[in-house]
C-alpha cells in the first residue's frame with residue numbers, strides 16, 4: 001500500500017525556535033498503520049462471532065525463562081497447507097479455514113490487496129486476559145509483508161511503542177474495526193493488549209498473516 005494511504009504519515013515537527021544553532025532535529029515518528037473503523041457491519045460481525053463459538057481454542061503453555069506458563073488468552077491457528085507456525089517455542093500445525101474466516105480473508109484481498117495464508121485467532125475472555133508487548137517478527141513471516149488485524153466483541157486498548165525512541169500511542173479497537181500493520185511496523189515497533197480490569201465481555205482478534213510456505217518442511 002502507498003505511504004499516502006496510511007492512517008498516519010511521517011511528518012516533520014515545525015521548528016520551535018528560530019535559533020537554528022540550537023535546534024535538535026526532531027521528528028515525530030508515527031507507526032505505519034491504517035485504521036478502518038467499522039470495516040465489518042453488524043451482520044458480518046455476528047456471523048464471525050457465531051462461527052468462533054465452535055473454534056477449537058486452546059490455552060497453550062509457553063516457556064518463559066525456563067518455566068512454563070499458560071498464556072493469558074486462548075488461541076487457534078488456521079492456514080493453508082504448509083503454513084504451520086512456530087510461535088513462542090510452540091509448533092502449531094495449520095487447521096483448514098472455516099467458512100467465514102475464509103470469506104474475511106478474501107474480502108481483505110479484494111479491498112486492500114492484502115494477501116494472507118494464515119490467521120491467528122485470539123480470544124480474550126475478559127479484561128484479565130491480555131497480550132504482552134511483542135513484534136510479529138518470526139522468521140516464517142514473509143519479509144516485508146503487512147499484517148491485518150480484525151477485532152470483534154469488547155473494546156480493548158491496543159498499545160504501540162517504538163523500540164528505540166519509546167514513543168507510545170494507544171488506540172481503542174472496537175468491534176468491526178480493521179487495523180493494518182504495514183511493514184516496517186514489526187521491525188521498529190512493539191504492540192500489546194494490556195489488562196483492563198473493567199472489561200467484562202469477551203473479545204476476539206484475528207491477525208491475517210503471510211507466511212513463507214513450507215518454511216518448516
Ligand SMILES: O=C(O)CCC(=O)C(=O)O
Nearest residue numbers: 120122136158193205207
Ligand atoms: O489482540 C490484538 O489486538 C493483537 C493480537 C496480536 O498482536 C497478535 O496476535 O500477535
Ligand SMILES: [Fe+2]
Nearest residue numbers: 134135136191
Ligand atoms: Fe501481534
